Amino acid sequence: MRMRILCTIGDCNGIGLEVWAKALLALEGHRALRGVRLSLIAHPRTVAEYFRALAFPVRVEQTAVEVGSFRVELLPCPTYAPIRWGTPDPTAARQAWEALDSARQLLYQRAADAVVTLPITKHTLRQLGWRFPGQTEFFADPVEHSPMMLFVAGTLRIALATTHLPLCQVPDALTPEVLRRTVVDLSRSLQHDFRIATPRIAVLGINPHAGEAGTLGTEELQLHPVLEQLRAEGYCAEGPFAADAFFARRRWRQYDAVLAAYHDQGLIPFKLLAPTRGVNITLGLPFVRTSPAHGTAYDIAGHGRANPESMRRALLMAIRLARYRICHQSVVYHSRG
Known part of the structure; x- marks a missing residue:
């Protein structure tokens, strides 16, 4: 069975999708991605508008996104959010929340092995009723345990x-x-x-x-x-x-x-x-969750200047940790009371 790695859209008005696509292009031919099934959770129209506005060579269909040689499965969110670069937007926040909900459900059902989360805007989510301090706590919520954040760069x-x-x-x-x-x-x-x-x-x-x-x-x-x-x-x-x-x-x-x-x-x-090399890992979960160690970067959103290195490393780290756990049949879960 192929390893499945999810990616959530995050705030579509930030740099998340840009660094995601750039990271995939940088990983073309990398042996770590052989046999890996990649899935992006987002609304197809939002994704299409995002890359069209960036003039970025990405092909978007209803059920797939083509980035270079990668054909990534697209799992649609119900809410379409128009692109408003660098702007906190409740519609974008709702789509981000829907993507996270879908990812969490798939992970706890063991229908996926890992998730890489793109940056969100927390204060906009809170306006919709989001009660978590961050994505770290969101993924730990169903098991009611306190998560731990580990930042890694080499x-x-x-x-x-x-x-x-x-x-x-x-x-x-x-x-x-x-x-x-x-x-x-x-x-x-x-x-x-x-x-x-x-x-x-x-x-x-x-x-x-x-x-x-x-x-x-x-x-x-x-x-x-x-x-x-x-x-x-x-x-x-x-x-x-x-x-x-x-x-x-x-x-x-x-x-x-x-x-x-x-x-x-x-x-x-x-x-x-490690200004561009960091990866955020959530410890204590029955699956792997990583993210790039940066936020939405509204100030440069839409300019095509975002550095994808942290995202590239987050993808590789998710694959490495998930593969190791699968091979050793050891899901790491620590009760933190």
Whole structure:
């Protein structure tokens, strides 16, 4: 049976479809895509208008999209959204939501092996009743478990202990129990998906200077005993480290993954170190989900200047992880309580 990789349209007024098509053209002849069934979930008319406006050589039919030598299955969404470059639009948001719903249903029915999601505009979705902080939480919702975000660029891997939370909520959210589950889940995922026998994980503190022994905050004092217990159980988890000095001294090179306390603490250094190469992976799901590590980029939408490298890597990562799990018959699912 051929491996099936889904792709959701995201916000059609951004750069998503552009980087998707460019990534496929860059992957023509790549052996990783042999035997892979690609499916795009979108409204055919929207897709046709998008590429016609870009003057991009893509042929769109009712049930397929031809990009170079690739013939991609097209799974239609009910809602047609006209192209309005760089503009938040409720119709585009509805189509994006429909695509995500279809993908999630197919994945939990095991009718597909992985999904690569194109960027969405969250605040427009929320106007329609969307109740999720992001796509990460959307795909985890049916099983009611907290997902984990892992950003990867080569040997640089940064995971987030909390996902899309306001900064003021992070200290209460990052409890000793959450830290323990997160380190265990991250370690197991590195073993299963990246074949690292004994992963070394660096844990970053929340406060400046990692609290400086309680002088600048006491949250880290609660985390030390958890890390000591994890090490006693055989996990290699060190810290909490002061985030600024950790990255300034390039200490991330000494570890298989870095666990950041909150979103921007991990994403700012990640995007500085790998501005075009990053891939976002959702850990803890019974299927593979990846996405390019960028947003809709409204400022350049419609200009044909979007860099597809992050999308190219997201596709390859989805195929690699899905193929590995299929070959080893091991679906990685970690209960995060």
